[in-house]
Amino acid sequence: MIQRPSYLERLKQVKDKQIIKVLTGVRRCGKSTILQMFQQQLLEEGVKQSQIIFINFEDLANEKYLDYHELYYHLDNSMDESQKYYIFLDEIQAVSQFEKVLDSFFIRPNVDLYVTGSNAFMLSGELATLLSGRYIEVRVHPLSFKEYHSAFKKDPATDFQAYLNFGGFPFAAQLTDEKTFKDYVDGIVNTVLIKDVLQRKQRSDTALVEQIARFLTDIAGNLITIKKIANTLTSMGEKTTNDTVLSYISAFLDAYLFYRCDRYDIAGKKYLSINSKYYPVDMSLRYALLGTKRVNIGSRLETVVFLELLRRDYEIYVGVIENTEVDFVAIKQGVKEYYQVSYSVVDEETYNREVSSLKKIKDGYRKILLTADPGYANDEGIEQMNVISWLLGED
Known part of the structure; x- marks a missing residue:
């Protein structure tokens, strides 16, 4: 098993x-393995x-516990009051009204x-109401x-190219056969699209939902509006509406398949609601949804x-x-950091273009230019550093 020390330390x-x-997290990102590692640490x-x-609700042997009454009685009969118990419930969103069980054993x-889940539904609605202030989310x-x-x-450069x-899906990363890798990642994507999106929305428009996922992956890093996405898909032959696109993208976000990045007015210090960027949860989605394009x-x-x-x-x-x-614009505990990303800025014109926006910021917070170029430089407070070193925590 690939070690995940930051998560074990958090637990x-x-x-x-x-x-x-x-x-929480997208399917097959390693939640179950982290629980197993933590159990070993407890032992x-x-x-x-x-x-x-430990109960994994994707295991057919545990199907009867998908009824929350059966789950409650099973757990209750497995314990006595004289000992401390560590309960691990894996993919608990499969259990109808699971929040009632959690509430009962929490007290x-x-x-x-400890519980895991693969979509944000488990942190909304009744759970948020019943357990407000009584849970923490580890993403x-x-x-x-x-x-x-x-x-x-x-070699770091070799590993980075592969990455x-x-x-970085943990199991997929260990597959050396390209066809097996693609089949595995295709399975993850299809499971999320069908189980966590279509079934939840009670719809069956597989072609449209796949097309939206491909489009978002293809334009990752570009500002886009829901209207623009709907119009583009319609022009490509997938007739749809703004409301339908918004509904499916919301489901993608809830299933952790994509993340949205909204805009922030640096000078005005205010959040902007028009235009956003979308990023896939992992680079393997490009391979699964776009092939070798x-x-x-x-x-x-x-x-x-x-x-990162x-x-x-x-x-x-x-x-x-x-x-x-x-x-x-990255914010943590009220402190901001500004990041510009470019594969290479060896060309002076490219460098000047990339740092031009950073030079307009006068608030004194850290400004960082990440590139694949080697070395470190500081140009009037703008730090240029190698992205591999930064990812490895060597900044």
């Missing part, structure tokens, strides 16, 4: 605290196997409760480049940087200042 920080730990710390209860002082992503490189340990091309290397690099900023728990926006764009 360790909240272990034994009376709060429900909810691991090494002296917790007995009998104190650990027990001898229970430490799990496919492998970061640092995790990927620590697993394969080849750019094939992404040639993709702008800058778009891929920008996607990797966006996803998400992993580092930043709020992320597209910056706007004096009719120019800053790729990312």
Whole structure:
């Protein structure tokens, strides 16, 4: 198993605290494996196997527990009050009214409760109402480049090229046969589109939902409106409406298949609701949805940087200042960082174009230009650094 130390450390920080730990993320990003690693860590710390209860609701053997009454009675009969229990419920969104079970066991002082889910529905509606203030969300992503490189340990540049091309779904990253890799990633995408999108929306327009997913992947890193997406798809022969596109894209976001990045007026310090960027959850989606179609290397690099900023728990926006764009305004605990991403700025004209928007910012926060070029430079407060070094935490 590829190690995920940042997630294990996060779970360790909240272990034994009376709060429900909810691991969310796209299917097959590694949530179940992280739970298994954490269980092993508990055993090494002296917790007995009998104190650990694990149920994966995608396992047919556990089908009867999809009824929340059956699940409750099973868990209740598996415990006694004299011991501490660690309960792990994997892909719990499959259980109808699962929030009632969580609420019941949360109040027990001898229970430490961990759950995973693959769509944001489990953090909305009744759950948010019933468990408000009683859960924390741990967002799990496919492998970061640092995790990927620590697993394969080849030359960083070689690993990075593979990461750019094939992404970081943990199991897929270990597949060396290209056809097997594509079949596996196709399976992830199709499962999300059908189970987490179409079934949830109670619709069957597979062709349209696939076309929207392909289009969003193809234009990753470009500002776009819902109306523009609907008009473009209609012109391509997939007649649709703004409301339909908005509904499906909202479902993509809920299933963690894509992320939206809205705009932020840097000078005016206000959020803008018109035009957004969309990024796929992993680079492998390009391969699954677009095949070997040639993709702008800058778009891929920008996607990797966006996803890394998400992993580092930043709020992320597209910056706007004096009719120019800053790729990312990253905010954490009230502190901002500005990022511009370009594959290479060896050409002076390219460099001047990339830093022009950063030079307009006068607030004193950190300004960073990430490129594939080697080395580090500081040009009047604009730091240029190698993106691989930055991804490995060497900045």
